[in-house]
Structure formats: C-alpha cells, structure tokens
Amino acid sequence: MKGVITIGRELGSGGRTIGKAVAEKLGVAYYDRELIDAAAKESGLSPDFIEKNEQAVTGSFLYNIAMGNSYSYGMLGLAGTNTLPLTMQVFLAQQKVILEYTKTPCVIVGRCADYILREREDVLKVFIYSDLEKRAQRAIERYGCDRKKALDLIAKSDKGRARHFATFTDWDWGDRSNYDLMLNSGSVGIDRAVEIICSCAKELEL
Amino acid sequence: MKGVITIGRELGSGGRTIGKAVAEKLGVAYYDRELIDAAAKESGLSPDFIEKNEQAVTGSFLYNIAMGNSYSYGMLGLAGTNTLPLTMQVFLAQQKVILEYTKTPCVIVGRCADYILREREDVLKVFIYSDLEKRAQRAIERYGCDRKKALDLIAKSDKGRARHFATFTDWDWGDRSNYDLMLNSGSVGIDRAVEIICSCAKELEL
Numbered sequence: 408m409k410g411v412i413t414i415g416r417e418l419g420s421g422g423r424t425i426g427k428a429v430a431e432k433l434g435v436a437y438y439d440r441e442l443i444d445a446a447a448k449e450s451g452l453s454p455d456f457i458e459k460n461e462q463a464v465t466g467s468f469l470y471n472i473a474m475g476n477s478y479s480y481g482m483l484g485l486a487g488t489n490t491l492p493l494t495m496q497v498f499l500a501q502q503k504v505i506l507e508y509t510k511t512p513c514v515i516v517g518r519c520a521d522y523i524l525r526e527r528e529d530v531l532k533v534f535i536y537s538d539l540e541k542r543a544q545r546a547i548e549r550y551g552c553d554r555k556k557a558l559d560l561i562a563k564s565d566k567g568r569a570r571h572f573a574t575f576t577d578w579d580w581g582d583r584s585n586y587d588l589m590l591n592s593g594s595v596g597i598d599r600a601v602e603i604i605c606s607c608a609k610e611l612e613l
Numbered sequence: 614m615k616g617v618i619t620i621g622r623e624l625g626s627g628g629r630t631i632g633k634a635v636a637e638k639l640g641v642a643y644y645d646r647e648l649i650d651a652a653a654k655e656s657g658l659s660p661d662f663i664e665k666n667e668q669a670v671t672g673s674f675l676y677n678i679a680m681g682n683s684y685s686y687g688m689l690g691l692a693g694t695n696t697l698p699l700t701m702q703v704f705l706a707q708q709k710v711i712l713e714y715t716k717t718p719c720v721i722v723g724r725c726a727d728y729i730l731r732e733r734e735d736v737l738k739v740f741i742y743s744d745l746e747k748r749a750q751r752a753i754e755r756y757g758c759d760r761k762k763a764l765d766l767i768a769k770s771d772k773g774r775a776r777h778f779a780t781f782t783d784w785d786w787g788d789r790s791n792y793d794l795m796l797n798s799g800s801v802g803i804d805r806a807v808e809i810i811c812s813c814a815k816e817l818e819l
Contacts, residue, residue, distance in 0.1 A: 531800075534789075536789050536790070538790070581789065583740075583742050583787065583789065583795055583797070584742070584744070586795075586797065587797045587800035587801060588795075588796060588797065588800070588801065589789055589792075589794075589795035589796075590794060590795075591789070591792065591793045591794065594737075594793035594794070594817075595793060595794065595813050595816070595817070596816070599812075599813060599816050602812075603809055603812075603813075606805075606808075606809075607801050607805060607809075610801070610802070610805050611800075611801070
C-alpha cells in the first residue's frame with residue numbers, strides 16, 4: 408500500500424483493534440495515541456494536557472476563541488505570544504503531525520485525519536460503528552467498568568467526537584458522505600472488517 | 614445462502630445493479646420493481662398508480678390519514694370500504710408481499726424491506742451510496758437526461774425516500790445504526806461492492 412487508511416470510529420466499536428490489525432496485515436505504520444505525544448512535542452504542550460483537552464471542547468470554535476485568551480494561558484502559565492485558544496493549538500499541532508506522518512503509508516485512527524487529508528486521492532476513509540449493546544460490552548471489558556459506566560462513557564464519547572468535528576471541521580462526525588466504507592463491526596465482526604478494509608485498500612491500489 | 618439481503622440505496626449509486634449481481638452470484642431471487650406488481654395484485658390497485666404514489670407521500674402519515682379519506686377514493690373512483698389512505702394501502706400491500714417473498718432466500722432492493730424485516734436475525738442490511746457527481750453521471754446515463762435534470766431527480770429521490778421512511782417507519786433513511794454494511798460505490802466500485810456483500814453473506818452464514 409502506498410497511501411493512507413483513516414479510521415473514524417465509535418467508542419466500543421473495536422476501531423482501534425481493527426486499525427492495528429489492518430496496519431499489521433498491510434505492513435504499514437499505525438498511529439493513534441502516539442499522535443498526541445508527537446503533537447505535544449510540536450506544540451510545546453504536555454501530553455497529559457493535550458489528552459485531557461483534545462475532545463473537551465466546551466462549545467463552538469468562536470466560543471473558544473472568545474474564552475481562550477481570557478483564561479487558558481494565565482491558568483497554564485504559558486507564554487502569551489500565541490493568541491489561539493488551547494483547543495485550537497492542540498488541533499493544529501495534531502494536524503501538523505498528521506500531515507508529516509502521512510507522507511509515508513499508514514493507518515490513522517481518529518484525530519480528524521479523514522478531514523485533514525480530504526483533498527488526497529490516495530486515502531481510504533473508513534468508519535467503524537456497532538450497536539449500543541455490543542459497544543457497551545466492549546467498553547466493560549476494555550475499561551473494567553460496570554454497564555452503567557460503560558453507557559455513560561459511550562454517550563460522552565459520541566457527544567465529544569461530534570462536537571470536536573463540529574468545532575474544527577465542516578463535516579458531521581459519522582456522516583456517510585465523508586466515508587468510503589462504513590462497517591458495523593458488531594454485525595460483520597472484527598476479522599471480516601479487517602479483511603474488507605485490506606482488500607479495498609489493495610483493490611484501489613492506494 | 615439461507616437468509617435475506619436487503620439493499621437500501623441512493624438514486625444513482627448503482628444499488629439495483631449491485632443487488633442484481635449479488636442475487637445472481639449467490640443464486641437467489643432478486644426483488645425490486647417486481648414487488649410493485651405483486652403488491653398491486655394484493656391491494657387491487659393498478660401498478661401504475663402504486664408506482665406513482667409509492668414515494669409521493671406529501672406529509673406525515675397522520676396528514677395522509679387526514680387527507681386520504683377526503684380525496685383519494687373519490688378521485689380514483691375506488692370503493693370507499695377501505696378507510697386507510699392510499700399511500701398506506703400501498704405500503705401495507707408491499708409489506709405483505711415482502712413478508713411472503715422473504716420466506717425463501719432473496720435480495721430485496723428498497724421498499725423499506727430492511728425495516729419490515731428488522732426482527733429477523735438472518736438478514737444482512739446493506740446501504741449503497743455515492744458522491745453526488747458520480748450519482749449524477751449514473752442518472753444521466755440511465756435516464757438519458759441532462760445534468761440539471763439528473764441533479765433534480767437525485768434531490769427529489771433523496772427527499773422522497775427520507776420522507777417515505779419518516780412516514781411509515783421509526784427509522785431515519787440511511788442512518789448507519791440500521792445497517793450492517795454501508796458502501797460508497799463511487800469509491801469501492803460496483804464489482805468490489807458485490808464481492809464484499811457476497812463474502813459477508815457467506816461469512817455470516819445467512
């Protein structure tokens with residue numbers, strides 16, 4: 408594979424597992440949380456801070472611009488030279504890293520990579536979703552929490568990702584028109600999803 | 614295959630072509646416009662009338678109930694014994710036919726078959742979509758019209774199908790949560806889409 412596969416996903420859908428398996432099967436790099444660390448280095452913000460703030464956008468971008476200058480830098484004691492709100496600094500730092508990393512073939516899960524690479528022809532844009540019950544089961548196993556907590560995590564994650572897209576892109580998170588393939592991992596299964604993505608990537612000679 | 618494959622699709626996405634190819638490849642029956650004729654026989658309405666009215670719902674189901682009795686039968690000179698609006702008679706007649714036909718393995722394109730069969734475990738629910746330009750190109754070739762007319766047909770079809778689902782089901786047309794597979798035929802191609810659907814149907818032992 409010469410191109411890039413981006414994977415958007417719902418929490419508990421197995422998107423990360425599928426992305427890792429696809430990257431391994433195709434022999435290309437896999438990027439996910441690693442991007443946060445790289446983005447941190449780029450932006451001079453701590454990985455912990457970026458992770459906490461990445462999808463904790465409290466409103467629209469304009470709201471953040473309005474609020475950003477009034478508290479962010481003071482609170483964190485950062486140099487006041489950068490006049491962008493921290494949430495936007497984080498997004499721009501990740502975008503910079505994504506554009507750099509995707510110069511070579513790879514699989515990227517999340518991080519609006521599909522939107523950031525929207526102009527490229529050699530990108531297969533995938534979205535992984537599943538039914539609520541199966542997502543909850545996965546979340547319970549992954550986070551070792553009870554069902555109530557798992558459902559809460561899922562609701563918060565869906566809301567956060569939708570808001571993240573609404574804030575930094577002109578796409579609706581999960582809108583089919585932005586994807587090449589949308590797979591219900593609860594129906595087709597993790598292994599079958601991996602096979603479908605790999606075969607499409609090969610067929611399309613990405 | 615022992616089960617059923619339902620295919621929802623956007624006009625110009627190649628959903629019918631894909632459905633026919635899948636049915637042929639799996640050696641099962643294919644149903645689409647044929648359902649209209651069968652439904653006509655069931656309901657005693659003419660195929661032409663059903664085809665015209667099938668997705669020409671002018672508002673909500675309640676609106677149609679309200680309006681239905683006041684004009685439909687008189688206009689069409691039908692017996693006034695049936696108190697349901699004609700759009701609902703059409704839907705119920707098609708539903709009856711779908712439930713009958715799907716007692717044996719088949720592929721059904723459109724007609725809310727995915728919703729009507731929602732309780733069955735042995736149904737693979739697929740949705741085929743594509744980008745507007747490719748849909749327009751397909752519509753131009755299929756209907757021999759110009760681009761403006763093709764875009765108009767697409768807009769009317771999308772609106773009509775969304776309204777049809779909103780009127781007769783509690784699903785949103787094209788909402789991923791109701792499908793197992795959603796394929797962008799403009800990206801993966803018609804042949805690849807057929808392969809993916811067939812391999813999933815086999816894997817899932819439908």
